[in-house]
Amino acid sequence: AQATTEAVRVSIIDSLTILAMIGVMLWNSWRLTLVLLVMVPTIAAVVYFVSKRYRLISRGLQRSMGNITGVVDEIVGAWREVRIYGGQKYESGRFHAVADNNRVLNVKISATNAISTALVQLLAASALAGIVFTATRHAFLNGMTAGKFMSIFIAMAGILPPLKRMTNVQSLLQRGIAAAQDVFAVLDEPCEPDSSTRSLDGLRQGIEFRDVTMRYAPGTPPALRAASFTCAAGKVTAVVGRSGSGKTTVAHLIPRFYEPESGSILVDGHALGEYQLASLRGQISWVGQDVVIFNGSVAENIAYGEMAGAREEDIIAAARAANAWDFIAQMPRGLHSPIGQRGFMVSGGQRQRIAIARAILKNAPILILDEATSALDTESERLIQEALTRLMQDRTTLVIAHRLSTVEHAHRIIVLDQGRVLEQGSHEELLARPDGAYALLHRMQFSAPRGD
Incomplete structure (x- = not known):
């Protein structure tokens, strides 16, 4: 310059x-x-x-x-x-x-x-x-x-x-x-379209996908193909399937990171595009499979963005709920300890628990967990699952998961394959269909060969 x-x-x-x-x-x-x-x-x-x-x-x-x-x-x-x-x-x-x-x-x-x-x-x-x-x-x-x-x-x-x-x-x-x-x-790139005036304050009816088709670029195979299902308000809805089946695409569509090619997504009976982006995203907590940690202290990462003014007591409570307080308390400066660029000073599992604590602190009515426990050891995963079970009460939760053990508690499970909804129901209902896609995935994950 x-x-x-x-x-x-x-x-x-x-x-x-x-x-x-x-x-x-x-x-x-x-x-x-x-x-x-x-x-x-x-x-x-x-x-x-x-x-x-x-x-x-x-x-x-x-x-x-x-x-x-x-x-x-x-x-x-x-x-x-x-x-x-x-x-x-x-x-x-x-x-x-x-x-x-x-x-x-x-x-x-x-x-x-x-x-x-x-x-x-x-x-x-x-x-x-x-x-x-x-x-x-x-x-x-x-x-x-x-x-x-x-x-x-x-x-x-x-x-x-x-x-x-x-x-x-x-x-x-x-x-x-x-x-x-x-x-x-x-x-000069156009901003996200945000001309709507409707505000979202809580969630009462739920989220509904109606024949949603989504592709990331013209000429590429659809990530979702005429997908239809409902995430009931205050319930846990899990989306499972093989890699590339479109699970993460479902999570990306709800905060309007992408727009569907056809079909519609309804939130409390209104099209997703009718809501102001800030209002919509203000009602969502997110923990993705690629954990994002910023260069700063533990407290700054948990109380991030609009939560920057949160009380220290609330941050500690969120850390405890995410099973993160034990390792945070052992750090030299506790909550105020720096964790470096991209969180290189803490382990992968610890980074994921900090991200979960961030979502807990936001306390939004819609919770999206995209492989949120994938980097945790067995003991930490059990404690996190207990914390998330308490957190999910009275919240509309969408859980994206590969490991079926993490979604057995879900009220409704959606099984995707190549962008299509193959079947949906509770864990018990889907297992009752021995030839179904969910039962097949369950047998593949839990039927390990027996040794001497």
């Missing part, structure tokens, strides 16, 4: 300087000045094509820098796998490939800058030579004094340095324009 600002400043000052010098030349001899103006279209053409090339290369350079950052971030983040599987040579080659591409683009920028500067200087020098040659012709000598000639000569010579500087700043200017285009492309 600073380089671009400097380039704009130089361009403005030097442009005014060139115009002033041309004005001096016109004042002294407009006929001699025409010799210079003959070169203007050629210089303009050079600047146009050079600017176009600069911009094209600068766009590639922006993408190249993004590729380098992405590769480095990926390699550093996966350092364990790189070392264990001997990927150092492969990753080194991958980094050198993107770095070499960046180097080639920078060489192109430098070469274009050198050629364009030399060409503009040559054209300007040719124009100066043309003025000297024309001024010494017999037709001009009679009407020109030595003072006028020197004024024109000095003005022409004064044009050369600004022309050189303006050519040099083209690379900075075009690189800044290319970067600005990327920034403004993001800024």
Whole structure:
């Protein structure tokens, strides 16, 4: 940004300087000045094509820098796998490939800058030579004094340095324009549609999916196919199925992270799109399978966002309910202990319990648990399940799970496969269908081979 600002400043000052010098030349001899103006279209053409090339290369350079950052971030983040599987040579080659591409683009920028500067200087020098040659012709000598000639000569010579500087700043200017285009492309992205005025205060009737079809990109297979089911208010609804069956998609649709392709989702009898986003999401607590921990203290992570003013007693109560207080109390500064970027100072199970405590503290009427206990050991999972069972009372809870042991308590279980609802009912009802999809999943998970 600073380089671009400097380039704009130089361009403005030097442009005014060139115009002033041309004005001096016109004042002294407009006929001699025409010799210079003959070169203007050629210089303009050079600047146009050079600017176009600069911009094209600068766009590639922006993408190249993004590729380098992405590769480095990926390699550093996966350092364990790189070392264990001997990927150092492969990753080194991958980094050198993107770095070499960046180097080639920078060489192109430098070469274009050198050629364009030399060409503009040559054209300007040719124009100066043309003025000297024309001024010494017999037709001009009679009407020109030595003072006028020197004024024109000095003005022409004064044009050369600004022309050189303006050519040099083209690379900075075009690189800044290319970067600005990327920034403004993001800024110009439309915001989430949120023109509704209806507020959601609690949940009384429940959530209903009516023939909902959802795909993440045009031309891809649907993640959900005409799915219809109901999450009753104050009850626990579990969604199970194989990987890729559309379970997480169901969880993403309720807070309107995505919009369905067809069908409708009703909350208390009204379409989901009728509610204000802030009002809708303010009624939802979420614990995802990819736990998000922010760089800060334990308390700041539990009392996050709108809960930042929560009392310490309430934060401790939420931590106790999530079975997180035991390890928090042992930390050097307790609740106020920093846990690092992405929570690298605590274990995976501890991060997940902090995220559960965050959801408990929000105390929202809708609770979404997307594999919320997947990173817990058996003892912690048992304690968490007891806490969640108490938390789920009088709340509309949607549980996404692979492990059927975590959803046996659910009032209703939805079985998905390839985006379709295969069957639904309680745990006992579904087990009573020996040939059903849920019974098959149950046998696969619990019928372990017997040893001696």
